[in-house]
Amino acid sequence: MRHMAKPGDYDIYCDKILKGKMKVEKIYESDNVLAFYHTNPLFEFHAVIIPKEHIHDMRDLEDKHKELMWEIVKVAQDILETIDVERIGAQFRTGFGKSQSTPHLHFHVIGGKKIRE
Numbered sequence: 364m365r366h367m368a369k370p371g372d373y374d375i376y377c378d379k380i381l382k383g384k385m386k387v388e389k390i391y392e393s394d395n396v397l398a399f400y401h402t403n404p405l406f407e408f409h410a411v412i413i414p415k416e417h418i419h420d421m422r423d424l425e426d427k428h429k430e431l432m433w434e435i436v437k438v439a440q441d442i443l444e445t446i447d448v449e450r451i452g453a454q455f456r457t458g459f460g461k462s463q464s465t466p467h468l469h470f471h472v473i474g475g476k477k478i479r480e
């Protein structure tokens with residue numbers, strides 16, 4: 364199943380961040396994956412992990428993405444080690460449709476209280 368971006372959708376990851384046109388504070392980078400601190404965090408702790416390959420959302424993942432997804436999970440594990448998860452709580456999230464802010468697969472690692480709407 365392919366979930367194509369709608370006209371007017373703006374893909375900040377492919378168009379800006381992965382091209383180096385927008386600076387982010389990187390946490391991890393490999394040939395396939397980039398993790399960085401959210402530029403406008405919604406939570407006390409807020410990191411984002413993306414595949415460099417353009418994939419619309421998790422429904423478009425296939426068997427060939429197994430290694431990619433495992434790398435993303437390992438990056439999330441490492442990020443979670445950097446915060447006090449037991450005390451502040453944390454979530455690993457991805458969105459779909461109206462709940463997806465950017466039409467490129469991404470995972471939020473969020474911790475602590477919500478700091479803005």
Ligand SMILES: [Zn+2]
Binds near residue numbers: 417
């Ligand atoms: Zn993209």
